[in-house]
Amino acid sequence: MQTIKTPVLNKSLCNWVFCANVKLQMILLLTIIVSVLARVFPLEMQKRIVNQAIKLQAFDLLVLYCGLYLAAVILAGGLKYLIGVLQTFIGQRAAADMRKELFHHMLTLPLSFFRKTQPGMVVQSLVSERATLGDFEGVAVAIPVTSILTCWLLLVICSG
Numbered sequence: 001m002q003t004i005k006t007p008v009l010n011k012s013l014c015n016w017v018f019c020a021n022v023k024l025q026m027i028l029l030l031t032i033i034v035s036v037l038a039r040v041f042p043l044e045m046q047k048r049i050v051n052q053a054i055k056l057q058a059f060d061l062l063v064l065y066c067g068l069y070l071a072a073v074i075l076a077g078g079l080k081y082l083i084g085v086l087q088t089f090i091g092q093r094a095a096a097d098m099r100k101e102l103f104h105h106m107l108t109l110p111l112s113f114f115r116k117t118q119p120g121m122v123v124q125s126l127v128s129e130r131a132t133l134g135d136f137e138g139v140a141v142a143i144p145v146t147s148i149l150t151c152w153l154l155l156v157i158c159s160g
Contacts, residue, residue, distance in 0.1 A: 035079035095134025
C-alpha cells in the first residue's frame with residue numbers, strides 16, 4: 001500500500017486539477033490548441049474561396065481551398081471527439097484517485113466513527129460525492145482554454 005503525503009481532506013481542488021494528471025492535462029491542452037486552430041481555419045478558407053477563387057475564377061484555387069476546408073472540418077470533428085474522451089478519462093481517473101485516498105483515510109479512522117456514522121453515509125461519500133469532482137477536473141482546464149483561444153484567434157482573424 002502506498003503512503004499518502006498530504007491527507008485527502010487537506011488537498012485543494014487545484015491540487016487535484018493541476019497536479020494529479022499533469023501529463024494528461026498537457027496532452028489535452030495540446031489537443032485543444034490544434035482543435036481550435038482546426039475550427040478557426042475554415043473561416044479563413046471561406047474568405048479565400050470567395051475573395052480569391054471565385055472572384056478570380058480560378059478553379060484550381062477553388063478545389064484547393066475546398067479540400068483544405070473539408071480537411072479542417074473533419075480534423076476538428078475528430079479532435080473534438082478526442083477532447084471529450086480525454087476529459088472523461090481525466091475525470092474518471094481523478095474520481096478513482098479521490099475514492100482510493102478517501103478509502104485509505106477511512107481505514108485510519110477509529111471504530112467509534114463507524115459506530116456513530118450510518119453505513120450509507122460512508123458508502124455515499126466514497127461513491128457518489130466524488131463523481132462530480134471528477135467530472136469537474138476533466139473540464140476544469142479544457143473549457144476555459146478553448147474559450148479563450150477561440151476568442152483570441154477570432155479577434156486576430158477579424159482584425160487582419
